[in-house]
Amino acid sequence: MAGKTIAIQNVEKKFETRTGVVQALSKVSLNIESSSFVSVVGPSGCGKSTLMNLLAGLDQPTGGTIEMDGSTMNGPQSGNAVVFQKDLLLEWRTVQGNILLPYELENRLNRKQLAEQKRKTNELLSMVGLDGFGDKYPFELSGGMKQRVSICRALIQNPSLLMMDEPFGALDALTREQMMYDLLKIYTKYKCTIIFITHSIEEAVFLSDRVIVMSPRPGSILKDISIQLERPRSMETRTHPKFFEHVREIREVFQSQGILTEV
Numbered sequence: 721m722a723g724k725t726i727a728i729q730n731v732e733k734k735f736e737t738r739t740g741v742v743q744a745l746s747k748v749s750l751n752i753e754s755s756s757f758v759s760v761v762g763p764s765g766c767g768k769s770t771l772m773n774l775l776a777g778l779d780q781p782t783g784g785t786i787e788m789d790g791s792t793m794n795g796p797q798s799g800n801a802v803v804f805q806k807d808l809l810l811e812w813r814t815v816q817g818n819i820l821l822p823y824e825l826e827n828r829l830n831r832k833q834l835a836e837q838k839r840k841t842n843e844l845l846s847m848v849g850l851d852g853f854g855d856k857y858p859f860e861l862s863g864g865m866k867q868r869v870s871i872c873r874a875l876i877q878n879p880s881l882l883m884m885d886e887p888f889g890a891l892d893a894l895t896r897e898q899m900m901y902d903l904l905k906i907y908t909k910y911k912c913t914i915i916f917i918t919h920s921i922e923e924a925v926f927l928s929d930r931v932i933v934m935s936p937r938p939g940s941i942l943k944d945i946s947i948q949l950e951r952p953r954s955m956e957t958r959t960h961p962k963f964f965e966h967v968r969e970i971r972e973v974f975q976s977q978g979i980l981t982e983v
């Protein structure tokens with residue numbers, strides 16, 4: 721299935737707060753091609769999650785428009801899935817029960833369909849290295865395992881747009897690295913459009929076709945970098961001179977803005 725195309729045109733977001741108006745986003749325009757992997761990096765508070773909430777249809781822009789596959793967004797759309805930093809699994813449901821949840825909410829399953837969905841759940845679990853974990857409960861899993869389960873839950877309905885907001889932010893470095901390789905495998909298999917929010921420059925360069933660098937609040941696009949690294953990517957890619965070049969390029973944008981400084 722082809723991934724969604726996204727057209728973000730002059731998007732602005734202002735929040736009315738008790739102490740005044742907070743402008744989170746200013747004039748964000750971005751076209752995202754079908755099945756591309758786009759990362760968004762930017763300093764804390766620059767509006768990355770705000771942008772993702774708008775793309776997920778969980779909030780409305782106060783200016784500008786967002787179109788997906790040519791239709792203007794005015795709420796959550798089918799075919800979109802979101803993974804957050806926190807796994808948000810239901811503690812009283814098994815791994816399988818958690819993965820099937822979005823499907824159960826949208827469909828009344830007969831026995832045959834349920835069996836088919838369970839088979840699909842097992843396939844997904846196997847793809848992320850959790851063979852045989854379907855009957856476990858979230859408290860029996862590590863942080864990385866739980867996040868893998870939330871990724872399976874996002875994939876159960878074959879999304880054409882997968883949005884991930886700092887999905888590996890709470891994980892230790894080694895698990896985080898493994899999760900990147902797992903995500904690349906998922907991307908190769910599903911070929912959905914992926915929007916990936918991260919604070920890690922290296923993670924963004926390694927995974928993406930494009931890296932969008934955002935300014936401090938109100939967030940706007942400082943630079944849109946096309947990543948010149950071949951796919952399929954592997955551990956080797958992280959030692960490629962181009963990898964370091966891109967990482968440096970992004971660091972320099974942050975340095976020029978005074979976001980990264982040396983003592």
Ligand SMILES: Nc1ncnc2c1ncn2[C@@H]1O[C@H](COP(=O)(O)OP(=O)(O)OP(=O)(O)O)[C@@H](O)[C@H]1O
Nearest residue numbers: 735737742744763764765766767768769770771937
């Ligand atoms: N519902 C809201 N009401 C008021 N202000 C908000 C709301 N949501 C976000 N903001 C403000 O908008 C700005 C952008 O927040 P956002 O969470 O999008 O940043 P972020 O780049 O995702 O930050 P981080 O990297 O720390 O997660 C912040 O100043 C935040 O306080």
